[in-house]
Amino acid sequence: MATPLTADRLVTALRAEGVKVVEHPGWRTNNRNHKGAWGPVHGVMLHHTVTPKTMNAVPMCFSGTGDLPGPLCHGVIRRDGSVHLVGYGRANHAGGGDPNVLQAVIDERYNDRPPAPHQHNGSAGAVDGNPHFWGFECENEGNGVDPWPAVQVEAMVRASAALCRAQKWGAKSVIGHLEWSDWKSDPKGPDNVVSMPGLRTRIADRLTHPASWTPGTTTPKPPAPQPSGGTRMNLTHLTRTTSTPLLPDSPVRIYWETEYADEPNQHGAGGHSVLQNADWTANLHLFFSGLGPDEALQVRHIETTSGGVAEEGPLANVDGFKDKGSVTRVVTLTGRIQPTETLSFEVTNLGAATVTLLGARLMMHSTPL
Ligand SMILES: [Zn+2]
Structure with missing residues (x-):
């Protein structure tokens, strides 16, 4: 009807x-x-x-x-x-x-x-x-x-x-x-x-075809639906497993070794830079030994240009849980990285004794600007 x-x-x-x-x-x-x-x-x-x-x-x-x-x-x-x-x-x-x-x-x-x-x-x-x-x-x-x-x-x-x-x-x-x-x-x-x-x-x-269809021709498939109003979202998944000492009050940039799911040209392979020209949200997992459950850490993201550090992100305080002698801490960060900048992550041990960063894992969604 x-x-x-x-x-x-x-x-x-x-x-x-x-x-x-x-x-x-x-x-x-x-x-x-x-x-x-x-x-x-x-x-x-x-x-x-x-x-x-x-x-x-x-x-x-x-x-x-x-x-x-x-x-x-x-x-x-x-x-x-x-x-x-x-x-x-x-x-x-x-x-x-x-x-x-x-x-x-x-x-x-x-x-x-x-x-x-x-x-x-x-x-x-x-x-x-x-x-x-x-x-x-x-x-x-x-x-x-x-x-x-x-x-x-x-x-x-x-x-x-x-x-x-x-x-x-x-x-x-x-x-x-x-x-x-x-x-x-x-x-x-x-x-x-x-x-x-x-x-x-x-x-x-x-x-089953659009109104404009001519019989005998194939209809082009409509593009797959995209998140963020048609802008493609990229996934970056990086890890490192090499131990790094963290001296008290000494910020350390996290270098990445293995990529799992990131898109081409989205980060500096083997370096600390992970992204340019995008809005991003990241989950950063950090694995430590020698870190007491009450000892403090801070994590931030760093935006770098050819002229040096352009901006340091707000400090994120980290706590977490202890597992078989190592402590895992997870922190979520978000930001926007300009085309002229590169993004990296930095961790600082705020305790009195040296601790060891056993490894790290970064899982990040980003949308190109
Ligand atoms: Zn009739």
């Missing part, structure tokens, strides 16, 4: 789907709304015009025939694949049909075909389809022999897909008139080119 698209949105949706749209003069106000409801809409219905090859069916579908006033559909799909809009609103195209079919279309619950319609021999049908279906009349003699040009069938697929896409329906919301009323045979043609299951398969396939 859906509210019908506005006339403007109908045109936009068709054009987005690559349909060659021709707006027949007066189509936007040509309707049968004074005779009954228009909407809610549940689907799209395809018809054939039963007109000779040489006849332009557009004027007839706009105005109607002697006993059936127009519009006779919303769009006429000509043999050349152009789609001529002739009505907006209630149109005389669907007529009476089977409520079970309507329910199957609303639910989009059926296999190849909706249940066969049952209300026989030209009776009015139990349900009026005119409020509920968009309709396309397709130029064809309707005798089962007259061939359907490929460009016309493609336009039928595209016009139907455009409405399904815009009304948020699947291909099972598209039926033929013959599936609605048991005395109808349209659309009918040779070689199954306009069989409704076949058309629905093509429409369903089309709906």
Whole structure:
């Protein structure tokens, strides 16, 4: 169930789907709304015009025939694949049909075909389809022999897909008139080119692609979603395992030895510089021996330019836990490092005795500036 698209949105949706749209003069106000409801809409219905090859069916579908006033559909799909809009609103195209079919279309619950319609021999049908279906009349003699040009069938697929896409329906919301009323045979043609299951398969396939899709081409995959509004986040994972003595009150820069997950060119291999030109947040794990549980440490990050230290980060006090003679301490730091700077980390032993930094591990997320 859906509210019908506005006339403007109908045109936009068709054009987005690559349909060659021709707006027949007066189509936007040509309707049968004074005779009954228009909407809610549940689907799209395809018809054939039963007109000779040489006849332009557009004027007839706009105005109607002697006993059936127009519009006779919303769009006429000509043999050349152009789609001529002739009505907006209630149109005389669907007529009476089977409520079970309507329910199957609303639910989009059926296999190849909706249940066969049952209300026989030209009776009015139990349900009026005119409020509920968009309709396309397709130029064809309707005798089962007259061939359907490929460009016309493609336009039928595209016009139907455009409405399904815009009304948020699947291909099972598209039926033929013959599936609605048991005395109808349209659309009918040779070689199954306009069989409704076949058309629905093509429409369903089309709906898996963007509206601009050209059959036979591959659709480029959309880029993978990125964090931080499309900016890639990098992961840096560095360790060192060589012991380093920490004398009292003597800051020591941490040099890194092994990289696990960092991106190329994100840190100075074997050095202490780890990053340039990024916002960053780091978890720094430090492993010590000789450090008492109550003894204090401080950790900070250092921003260095070619001219020397540009900025020392705020001191982070560290505490932690003792495990098998070594003490692990974990500290989280964050900052922004400019393109002209490099980032490194420094640890200072604030105790009275020398302790040993047994190793360190840095796990850092960064987002390029
Ligand atoms: Zn029909």
